Amino acid sequence: MRRLLLFDIDGTLISGGPAKEAFHQALVETFGTAGDIEVHDFAGKTDPQIARELLVQAGVAAPAIDSGLPTLFERYLGHLEARLPGRPVRVLEGVVALLDALSTDAAVGLGLLTGNHVRGAALKLRSAGIQDRFMMGSFGSDHEERDALPAIALVRAHETWGVRFDPSDVWVIGDTPRDVQCGRKERMKTLGVATGRYGADHLQAAGADRVVPDLRDTEAVTELLLA
Secondary structure (H helix, E strand, O other): OEEEEOOOOOOOOOOOOOHHHHHHHHHHHOOOOOOOOOOOOOOOOHHHHHHHHHHHOOOOOOOHHHHHHHHHHHHHHHHHHHHHHEEEEEEEEOOHHHHHHHHHHEEEEEEOOOOHHHHHHHHHHHHHOOOOOOEEEOOOOOOOOHHHHHHHHHHHHHHOOOOOOOHHHEEEOOOOOHHHHHHOOOOOEEEEEEEOOOHHHHHHHHOEEEEEEEOOOOHHHHHHHOO
């Protein structure tokens, strides 16, 4: 195996769904407030980071946040699972064809690098019908700081395939500057995908090695990632 590809989820592979609504309800039930959730920037952050930022802004003390986070995520995941059948996520154009193409190469490992809680990621990918495409991943439930997730992914990849990937053989694929920045921190290659709220110029300014408008050109994206 010679190449590891780590995909972000929201805005890169999928869009839509009821996650924000479920998160809002769980915050209110657990802490009595969701803070300024309607205007808060979620992009590229981990679920625990988002929760902490909202709660700190709302005046919740750090010890109360720390003690309440496990309950928050149990409630969030329950609300998310209950809502997804009625409001499934949407797979972005080109994603299925790209995963099909990449999966044919036995030298390529497909994984996830996402701020989602591991169980939230599974629920979303199951809703999208692509839950079986990824053998491993690093998640927001592993560490609150996104910059810590690439190193965790390398450990998981070694546990999964028995390969110690050099960072130069790893691509981080995501739609936000934070995806790019976390990959660069570990000297991994980064592919910015302008399918989220950030345009190509923002992703280039963040230092992405390459930027594409979307994942619809299967041949070109596959060639780029596997060259």
